[in-house]
Amino acid sequence: MAGEIKTAETFVEKPKTLAALQEEIASGSVKASDLASSYYDRIAAVNPHLNIYLSLTKDRAMAQAERVDAMAVKGDPLPPLAGVPVGIKDVLVMKGAPATAGSRILEGYHPPYDATAVARLEAAGAVLLGKLNCDEFAMGSSNENSGYGPVRNPVDPERVPGGSSGGSAAAVAANMAVATLGTDTGGSIRQPASFCGVVGVLPTYGRVSRYGLIAFASSLDRVGPFAGNVRDAAALLSVIAGRDEKDATSSPAPVPDFATQSDKPAEGLRIGVPGEYFAEGLDPEVRAAIEKGIDALKAAGCAVKRVSLPHTKYAIPTYYLVATAEASANLARFDGVRYGYRSKASETLGSMYRHSRDEAFGAEVKRRILLGTYALSAGYYDAYYGKAQQVRRLLAEEFLRAFADVDAIVTPTSPVPAFKLGEKTGDPLSMYLADIYTVTASLAGICGVSVPCGNTSAGLPVGMQVLAAHFNEGTAFRVARAIEAAQL
Amino acid sequence: MAVKVTLNDVQRVAELAHLELSAEETPRMVGDLNAILDYVAELNELDTTGVAPLAQISELEGAGGSGWLRLDAVQPSLDRAVVMPEAPETDGAFFKVPKVIER
Numbered sequence: 001m002a003g004e005i006k007t008a009e010t011f012v013e014k015p016k017t018l019a020a021l022q023e024e025i026a027s028g029s030v031k032a033s034d035l036a037s038s039y040y041d042r043i044a045a046v047n048p049h050l051n052i053y054l055s056l057t058k059d060r061a062m063a064q065a066e067r068v069d070a071m072a073v074k075g076d077p078l079p080p081l082a083g084v085p086v087g088i089k090d091v092l093v094m095k096g097a098p099a100t101a102g103s104r105i106l107e108g109y110h111p112p113y114d115a116t117a118v119a120r121l122e123a124a125g126a127v128l129l130g131k132l133n134c135d136e137f138a139m140g141s142s143n144e145n146s147g148y149g150p151v152r153n154p155v156d157p158e159r160v161p162g163g164s165s166g167g168s169a170a171a172v173a174a175n176m177a178v179a180t181l182g183t184d185t186g187g188s189i190r191q192p193a194s195f196c197g198v199v200g201v202l203p204t205y206g207r208v209s210r211y212g213l214i215a216f217a218s219s220l221d222r223v224g225p226f227a228g229n230v231r232d233a234a235a236l237l238s239v240i241a242g243r244d245e246k247d248a249t250s251s252p253a254p255v256p257d258f259a260t261q262s263d264k265p266a267e268g269l270r271i272g273v274p275g276e277y278f279a280e281g282l283d284p285e286v287r288a289a290i291e292k293g294i295d296a297l298k299a300a301g302c303a304v305k306r307v308s309l310p311h312t313k314y315a316i317p318t319y320y321l322v323a324t325a326e327a328s329a330n331l332a333r334f335d336g337v338r339y340g341y342r343s344k345a346s347e348t349l350g351s352m353y354r355h356s357r358d359e360a361f362g363a364e365v366k367r368r369i370l371l372g373t374y375a376l377s378a379g380y381y382d383a384y385y386g387k388a389q390q391v392r393r394l395l396a397e398e399f400l401r402a403f404a405d406v407d408a409i410v411t412p413t414s415p416v417p418a419f420k421l422g423e424k425t426g427d428p429l430s431m432y433l434a435d436i437y438t439v440t441a442s443l444a445g446i447c448g449v450s451v452p453c454g455n456t457s458a459g460l461p462v463g464m465q466v467l468a469a470h471f472n473e474g475t476a477f478r479v480a481r482a483i484e485a486a487q488l
Numbered sequence: 489m490a491v492k493v494t495l496n497d498v499q500r501v502a503e504l505a506h507l508e509l510s511a512e513e514t515p516r517m518v519g520d521l522n523a524i525l526d527y528v529a530e531l532n533e534l535d536t537t538g539v540a541p542l543a544q545i546s547e548l549e550g551a552g553g554s555g556w557l558r559l560d561a562v563q564p565s566l567d568r569a570v571v572m573p574e575a576p577e578t579d580g581a582f583f584k585v586p587k588v589i590e591r
Contacts, residue, residue, distance in 0.1 A: 112570035113566060206549065251549070313530070314534060320524065328505060336576060337585055339575060342576035346586050352585065357506055361507075369507060373501045377504060384528070391539075396542060400548065428524065445549065
């Protein structure tokens with residue numbers, strides 16, 4: 001990445017590519033167990049500054065690394081992610097490891113099974129280093145809602161890493177993992193990827209199994225990868241994607257080799273630029289960086305044209321009604337009975353539920369549960385939740401119409417670069433508005449990538465969001481590769 | 489849609505959601521909910537007459553959309569012995585809770 005980072009103290013370090021690691025491990029020049037140890041050393045040195053990992057899964061990681069080393073010594077063919085150190089957002093469960101979802105209500109919980117995406121990574125040879133900090137139940141855009149303290153941005157520790165998958169983005173930016181898994185409900189992979197200067201993928205709704213994901217809003221939640229470059233993120237998606245019997249919403253669509261698809265030049269692709277994403281509220285430096293990116297796409301042989309997505313301004317209200325309604329139902333299960341936190345101040349079952357939830361949920365989670373419960377309650381359902389579902393259809397259909405004319409749509413990922421810790425915590429609505437460019441694709445179920453697209457004059461990363469139609473991740477990767485190749 | 493949320497409304501919704509809000513939390517939530525609901529009232533500008541609600545986007549995804557279910561056959565599930573130790577209070581076979589009848 002070009003562009004000087006001008007902050008006094010930075011923890012930015014670029015991970016090696018998968019291709020380089022594969023070569024080193026297969027040839028025996030690097031042992032997977034030494035690589036894992038070196039990552040644990042770096043985590044020990046950097047984590048006290050950035051609060052990225054919530055827990056480490058060293059025994060499991062070292063056992064896997066030793067299996068990989070034994071295979072390499074024998075000369076066995078190695079799986080695609082053999083020995084690659086990865087981190088997992090702490091909303092995905094790993095057997096026997098703590099799973100907090102960033103919430104105090106799950107303190108002490110050790111789930112007895114693996115999430116499918118996690119199991120698939122490990123089956124492909126990945127070494128699972130540990131669990132990554134995030135906003136409580138993935139609700140937030142800055143990671144400041146974690147019950148375990150905020151993550152700090154490796155580019156500038158005075159700034160937020162974005163959210164909710166702040167730990168997942170920051171871990172890759174600081175080379176505390178080669179790649180990570182995050183989740184995206186309204187922008188929670190793409191926005192932190194843009195704030196930390198890494199690649200984050202929003203797969204099509206249904207592309208990746210959510211089995212073992214602690215649910216936030218089930219019609220929106222998706223699992224996706226972060227990596228230091230587009231091709232590696234594409235390779236990770238191929239590993240975790242595909243039908244899973246344990247998730248009825250997972251898609252039977254065939255999973256292509258996304259990394260190979262991403263190798264195809266972007267030349268000839270039709271790129272749409274929606275005016276609605278370049279209006280009031282867009283930081284001028286972010287706009288300038290994205291415009292340079294669009295010029296780079298033209299130079300790469302893409303046909304750039306204007307598209308119109310006039311319902312964009314209704315996306316935030318629609319999203320917050322749908323997401324909070326679903327969250328109020330999903331979070332009803334946290335009641336102090338079967339796992340996690342139980343209040344001591346409980347004389348009856350009802351008071352145990354209420355006190356356990358009040359003492360252990362953070363303010364934002366309570367706010368969203370209240371909003372969602374209100375929007376679903378008798379007398380308000382049609383006006384709020386019903387209305388939002390209707391507008392959701394209009395927003396989704398608008399994208400489908402646009403994709404009849406263009407292969408991909410490019411926008412800024414976020415209207416602003418990473419903001420300072422504490423800057424938006426006093427006003428929940430201003431924090432919600434930070435998601436303005438990402439919630440639309442979430443509601444429509446389409447796929448996308450956030451790819452680094454230059455820096456501001458202060459050295460803060462800017463991300464370009466590349467969106468493509470359902471199950472067209474390969475197209476989004478091709479466009480993102482062209483942006484990456486331009487070295488903005 | 490631009491209905492004002494009152495202290496009573498928040499208390500009623502908190503009860504529905506099994507949340508015990510503190511005396512300081514309740515007025516703050518009244519303010520926050522009103523600000524958010526004022527903002528979402530923007531949706532009223534749109535005429536959505538005749539638009540079918542979209543509950544799941546898989547219906548828009550064509551052949552790639554999900555919607556098939558696994559066979560309805562008995563399969564092994566998690567062993568009770570690994571599940572029960574996660575409970576705050578258990579006798580090994582059941583979850584123990586405070587008395588159920590109140591008020």
